[in-house]
Amino acid sequence: MSHVSAPEKNSAAARDREFLVFSLGDEEYAIDILKVQEIRGYDNVTRIANAPDFIKGVANLRGVIVPIVDLRIKFRLSNAVYDEQTVVIVVNIADRVVGIVVDRVSDVMTLNAEQIKPAPEFGVSLPLDYISGLGNLENRMLVLVDIEKLLTSQEMALVAEAGE
């Protein structure tokens, strides 16, 4: 664990952190629970023209217009179906509210430092930047996503680039 070298960093990381676990297809992902504002169903999303396909559009969240991103399409998971179980996790990142579509929200997990393993080297092609680590939980593996970094990244096209 080369990235946790300084002692105080070690003790900070040793504190338990809570994650919201959700699944995309058969894979399990987790995001920092402190970023989550609420969880709601998927309905009434208005399509936005000329936007990337993973931006499903915008929805009305109690009077606030919120963009809805489908992570399943973003991560290229085989089938993105919208049914009763489809869930939108509303997250609060960088002073913005964004909804992310996932297949299912399973539970809230507490992970301690030992259970968080560094993200493996995936070779050349994967966006490791957005993965803060892997959660090891008996026979389950959770991919810990840095949701703020992911959603504010340029490739998500959620935030207007400078000079536009």
Add this chain to the structure above:
Amino acid sequence: MDITDFYDTFFEEAGELLEEMEQHLLELDVDSPDPEQLNAIFRAAHSIKGGAGTFGFEALQRTTHLLENLLDYARNGELTLRRDLIDVFLETKDMLNDQLDAYRQSSEPDPEALERICQVLRQLALEEIGEEADVGGATAVPQQAPAQPEPQAQPEPQAPATVAAAGGHFCVALLNVAEKDRRLLIDELSHLGTVKSESGDESRYEVMLASSLSSDDIEAVMCFIAEPEQLQITSVADEAVVAENAQEPVQAEAPAETESKDAVPEPKPAAATGEKRAAPAKAAKSAGESASIRVPVAKVDQIINLVGELVITQSMLDQVAEEADGKRDGKLTSGLSLLARTARDLQEAVMSVRMVPMDYVFSRFPRLVRDLASKLDKDVELVTEGKSTELDKGLTERIIDPLTHLVRNSLDHGIETPAQREAAGKSRTGNLLLSAQHQGGSILIEVSDDGGGLNRDRILAKAQANGLNVSENMSDEDVWQLIFAPGFSTAAEVSDVSGRGVGMDVVKRNIEAMGGHVEILSRPGQGTTTRIVLPLTLAILDGMSVRVGEETFVLPVSGVIESLQPREDDLYPMAGEDLLLKVREDYLPLVAVHTAMDVRAAVTDPTQAIAVIVQGQGRRYALQVDELVGQQQVVVKNLETNYRKVPGVSAATILGDGSVALILDIADLHRLHQSKKTHGAFHGQPQQGMPQAFNPASATHDAGMQSPVSRTH
């Protein structure tokens, strides 16, 4: 709690006091000044001085002190007002504003300017009164309180009115002041004099103070750090009477008295007890204080949002109830209709919170007109009408610049010099009218002068010289519109007031950006009227809902001219795929919303669709939609709060069923259509700044987009 916490409050209050002072100075009739107004001006200076002393803003304190002295003479009739004196006062007010700004930015005001203005004021005092005004800079508040004739709140009715003007013992009662704040207030009091004793509890804590100041000096200082209703200042003959006095009703009236006596110009012995007169004054003042609160706009907007949601939920409930049972329950029906009415009223009430009277805008013009007129050697009388007309706060701020420009133009180019006016058989004094009135869902603002009017020939000549397409047969209205062209100025020579040729086009652009429009009426020799029509608010838009495929879009009604069903014969193809629609004599490009916005399952045959003729930023074209749905007011929601600018879309709104509809930007939609044609593709135009490969089909080229966990592949 630190005293610097109060700086902002002080700056804000002092700024308002200065505004108030200026307004009174401008309104003041020099020949027979209204004592109330003189008092108000004096009070403003006085309060600022007190606060400046407390916070150690020495320059501000010195200047206000000198000004205050002069004003004091003026209100006592010892100083006869003249126009040039008012000029000096106004100049001082500007200087005070500068000083305030400097302190606000935590820097010291310009010392030279300070010396200069102090010198002017001292000189004035010397000439007019024959005495050197005191420069009280060293102490927190000047020890000397010159010639303050007001009666003090004396327990003995027979006490001569002026005796206790300054100095004596005071009982300062702090009401409902928390213990931690109390310490600070007492520290502050100890700067003003000697604290003799203190006792009491949180609800009422009394401090005996021996001070050479007058009670309203003390109050002026203290009111910057405590609410006026938390303070009671009583002047007492000696400490012994305090205990008794505390129980007497006169005590309770004391603060009212300290306030009221400023409002009473001539000291009358009868006023020394003053309870009767004090009561209404106190009531008026406290009403003024509690009548308004400062709230951040974001909070108001949040309430507007929530109320909007409430209205939508209510209409959904209504629908559900209607569908749920045919034999509707009477109670449910009446309850729902009551809810509907309340929700609507609530929405209206909340929207009105954003509205401010036009006075907010108009109040800055008397000064501007006065200064400009004297600079240009013109006599101009400004009249404002409809000050109480309300307009959205966001709009009032944006209308100031265009209006200022129009007023300057009127003064500079419109209204003639007195000599010219006399020669033309008009009164020497020019008239400038600023008016505002509601007209349906819009506000009509007019700037009107009785000057020379626009010169048709000169405008035409100038337009020709600028290479604009003009002809002699153009109607007057069309000619006047020419002056809104960029770089257009007919002024014979450039003055530093106006006439640089920048401006009218900016005025027009700004007003159109606010969703309004501007027109000019002018008659040679009789004057010019510029009329601005604005929507009342940017938060609500008159929208026309249209359906395209299965999607609903909203068009701003202000941009819609007409709609029609195109006939085969009126459609002309151009350059292959472009279509022109002939509407009477005009050929308008036909832009299909379904191509611009990528809508599937829309009507593609124009003859089966509806063409909406729209106009935006001077460009007129036809928009092809499937169907007109209806017209309604919609609440405008910003898309950029959580997302980003979407090409062709200005904002979004929430429809009755709770879903989001996009509001189309007429001018931008045309641009989007053009750029789509140029690029021949719907995705990845440079203007959108989006990476190309979001399509799963192109995954092989797309390194970064795969699932981080690859086992499902």
